[in-house]
Amino acid sequence: MILPQKHIKLSESIFAMGAIILSILDNQRSIGIDELWEKLKSKNHNDKIIDNYSFDKFIISLDYLFTIGTIETNENGGLIKCI
Numbered sequence: 001m002i003l004p005q006k007h008i009k010l011s012e013s014i015f016a017m018g019a020i021i022l023s024i025l026d027n028q029r030s031i032g033i034d035e036l037w038e039k040l041k042s043k044n045h046n047d048k049i050i051d052n053y054s055f056d057k058f059i060i061s062l063d064y065l066f067t068i069g070t071i072e073t074n075e076n077g078g079l080i081k082c083i
Helices: 015-023 034-046 055-067
Strands: 071-073 079-081
Touching: 015 034, 015 055, 015 071, 015 079, 034 071, 034 079
Parallel strands: none
Antiparallel strands: 071 079
């Protein structure tokens, strides 16, 4: 589920969604979770890059990115990119 495997396409993995989230955060100083979710949905709607995306997978992707140290929260609760 996290990484693509034999039976999991890259577009269905949390790894891929994390990369897309990081690309959205490249253009932002700080962004709230709700706004990030809306940008992810609109990006996916335009580009069709993620299969079977859901809010649950989005939250797990954020947890994954936070765990590996690529995102953090600021004092206002917004997300920032660390790398």
